Amino acid sequence: MEGIFVKNGLLGNYDLPQSEVADNPTLQEAGRENIVRMWWNHQNLNAARRDKAGVRWNFMVWHDVVDGVHTERIFFWNEDRDSTGVVEFSPGIHVKQLHAVIDKLVADPQLRELHSRELLFPIERHYSNYEPFQQNIE
Numbered sequence: 001m002e003g004i005f006v007k008n009g010l011l012g013n014y015d016l017p018q019s020e021v022a023d024n025p026t027l028q029e030a031g032r033e034n035i036v037r038m039w040w041n042h043q044n045l046n047a048a049r050r051d052k053a054g055v056r057w058n059f060m061v062w063h064d065v066v067d068g069v070h071t072e073r074i075f076f077w078n079e080d081r082d083s084t085g086v087v088e089f090s091p092g093i094h095v096k097q098l099h100a101v102i103d104k105l106v107a108d109p110q111l112r113e114l115h116s117r118e119l120l121f122p123i124e125r126h127y128s129n130y131e132p133f134q135q136n137i138e
Helices: 018-022 025-034 096-106 109-114 123-127
Strands: 002-007 010-015 056-066 069-078 084-089
Touching: 002 109, 056 096, 069 096, 069 109, 069 123
Parallel strands: none
Antiparallel strands: 002 010, 056 069, 069 084
């Protein structure tokens, strides 16, 4: 189980063995609240991709629960950071669908324009805790 937990008095990201969570009711309860607030930086979701023109596109995916509903947000920007945006899904979607949306963002300038939004960098600092962008809920 991966998420934000307090372990040995320290708050941080920990990858806890499932057996440790299963044997600890406090972690089970905390996991329901905390495991969902995370940057999804595995399964190649944050891998940079190049479009047909050779422009490099960067991605970060945030996973959260907002009002009891799973939510994913795909942040994207090009290497010059002059084209940036975010796509928000609520309720959340499967990782395969996240990959498909990322592939479409790389290939389709109109889709990027539809979801364009000025972003602040570094993304992790500015968007780890924020309210949903209501106009972008899919």
